[in-house]
Amino acid sequence: MLKVENIDVYYGKVQALYDVCFEVGENEIVSIIGSNGAGKSTLMKTIMGVNKPAKGTIEFNGEQIGSVKTNLIVGKRLVYIPEGREVFPKMSVKDNLVMGAYSRKYSSAEMNRKLEEMFEIYPRLKERQSQLAGSMSGGEQQMLAIARGLMSEPKMVMYDEPSLGLSPLIVDEMFETIVKVKQTMKIPVVIVEQNAFMAMSISDRTYILENGHMKGSGASKELMDSPEIKKAYLGG
Amino acid sequence: MSDKYKKILMVLIPLMIAIAMPLIVTDNYFRGIFIMTLIYIIVVLGLNFITGLTGQMNLGTAGIFAMGSYTTALLSTKLGISPWLTIIGSIIMGLIIGVGLGYPSLRVQGVYLALTTIGFGEIVRILISNFKFTNGIMGIRDIPAFTIGSFSFDDKLARYYLYLVFVVIMGVVAYRITNSKWGRLFKAIRDNYEAVQAVGVDIAKPKVLAFTLAAIYGCVAGSLYAVHMEFITPSVYTFDLSTTFIVMMMLGGIGSVPGCILGAVVCTILPELLRDFGNWYWIIFSILVLLVILFRPNGIISFLKTRKKSVKEGVK
Known part of the structure; x- marks a missing residue:
């Protein structure tokens, strides 16, 4: 579904990613773990077209997206849920969700059906649909940010922290x-996390990013048993 | 009372007051103030698109207003074009300003955007003060009134009702836009720039659109001002005027169409009523403004909403 090959990314003169490769297949959960400053968010932003890779290619659903503008990438139904609960605080929960479907031209019936779907996954949002998003708790806001991303019926979702x-x-x-979302929507999922244990325990495969280099990858179960990983990421 | 009923009353009552006002107060000076109020309402409705909804500080509204005034003044006095048609010229001018000011402002935000717009306002003021064809600081005189056949709107009462029609039309349009897909998009940009991009919006288009709407409203109001005053000079279009528009919007209720209308009315009429306090009137007015902004950050309009409702329903 997604194929990132040998990309280098720079912020001005500072190189943030070195020759990074990674791949996501159909219907799997892939996690990318790494400490602060490893380049996890940079990698996400590069895939979404916010940063442009200086070298290498990014392919999504058979199309090259390395030099496509961000809004058009969302139009190709690759959805990124940014870190830190990026909701619209002074808009109602429902309006937040409706904004999520911006790239799709839903009819009002489709929109209502889509909203109902989200409310089924996150019943809390239904109760609060007319409340201001900014007045909800952190967890609820995060759920709203996710539900908003799912409103556009993505072909793949990437969660940032x-x-x-x-x-x-x-x-x-x-x-x-x-x-649950992955199982019902049957789409591949990428999770970028510092909480390595959680990310690895729900994912099929894991990549390890360190100082801008892909240090390794493998089936999550095997990695969790390896003493090296245990020491570095799982606290012994 | 049902909500729909309430809504109709909310529109009808202020409209009745607006229609009755110049008949109750027959003083010519006050009728002039009422006309100014109508003109300012249009400017503030426009400013609301860019600053109130989209959250982009615009301190150059006087410049926009001036461009509208001068478009009408020059077209009607130099080329003898009917004032009605100059309004169309003004709308085109608004489009040009909106795109011309909107695109460069995509690169700057926050304080820097505020500075850029101040710069725009000052450049316009300095240019119209120095160009020969705008007659420099002497300004332009003898701007003709609106006419239909042989009937001329040179009487203050007739002009008031004509301008009221403009306000109603532009108010309805502003209200519809605020509560449409566009309005929601504008608010989303104000609330969270990055999240808007994450849902797949090309930020440039809605931002330029908001700027353009603001410029069109400002320019049309400028035209109406020029025709009303019959004589315009650059000294009107100062930075002071731009901040006054911001105060009107903040005082009435930022982001809300009824709020903007209320703000423009209060800010134009209240100082006049306070004139009895002599030299103190401006200080009293300023303190009132400060108090409202401190204790009612959503403006006077928020007095009309019950507290419970405003928390639960949010900004609509």
């Missing part, structure tokens, strides 16, 4: 819904 700043209890719930 969905657990950022949430309480451990909510984090569990968050990951459960991510799996």
Whole structure:
């Protein structure tokens, strides 16, 4: 579905990614783990066309998207859920969701059906649909950000740090819904996380990013058993 | 009372007051103030698109207003074009300003955008003060009134009702846009720039659109102003005027069409009513404005909404 090959990315003169390759197949959950500053968000932003790769290619659904503008990439139904609950705080929950369908030209019947679908996955949002998004708790806002991304019926979703700043209890719930969404929509999912344990425990495969280099990859189960990974990312 | 009923009353009552006002207050000076109020309402409705909804600070509204005034003044006095047609000229001017000011402003945000727009306003003022064809600081005189056949709107009462028609039309359009897909998009840009991009919006288009709407409203109001005053000079279109428009919007209710109308009315008429306080009137007015902004950040209009509703329903 997504194929990133040998990309180099620079911020001005500073190189952030070195010869990074990674791949996502149909219907799988892939996690990318790494510490602060490893280049995880840079990689996401490059795929979404915010940063342009200096070298290498990005292919999504059989199309080259390395030099396509961000809004058009969303139009190709590759959806990115940004880190840090990027909702529209002074708009109602419902309006937030409607904004998510911007790239699709839904009729009002389709829009209502889509909204109902989201409310089914996140019943909390239904209760609060006329409330201002900014007045909800952090976890609810994160769910709203995810639901808004899903409104456009994506062919693939990428989550950037969905657990950022949430309480451990909510984090569990968050990951459960991510799996649930994947199962119902049958689309591949990429999760970028610092919370390596959570990300690896729900994903099929994992890539490890360190200082802008892809350090390794493999089936999540095997990686979780490897002593090296345990030491570096799972706290012993 | 049902919501729909309430809504109709909310429109009808202010409209009745607006129609009755110049008949109750027959003083010519005050009728002039009422006409100014109508003109300012149109400017503030326009400013609301860019600053109120889209959240892009525009401190150059006086420049836009001036361009509209001078378009009408020059076309009607130098080329003898009917004032009605100069309004179309003004709308075209608004389009040009909107695109011309909108595209460069895509690269700047926040304080820098505010500075850019101040720059725009000042450049316009300095240019019209120095160009020969705008007659420099002497301004342009003898701008003709609107006429239909042999009937001329040179009487203040007739002109008031004509301008009221403009306000109603432009108010309805503004309200429809605010509550449409466009309005939602504008608010989304104000709320969260990055998230808008994440849902697949090309930010440039709606931003330029908001600028263009603001410029068209400002230019049309400028035209109406020129025709009303019959004589315009560059000294009117100062930075002071731009900030006054911002105050009107903030005081009435930023982002809300009824709020903007209320703000323009209060800010134009209240200082006149306070004139009895002599030299103190401006200080009293300023303190009132400060109090509203401190305690009612959503403007006077928020007094009309019950607290519970405004929290639950949010900004609509």
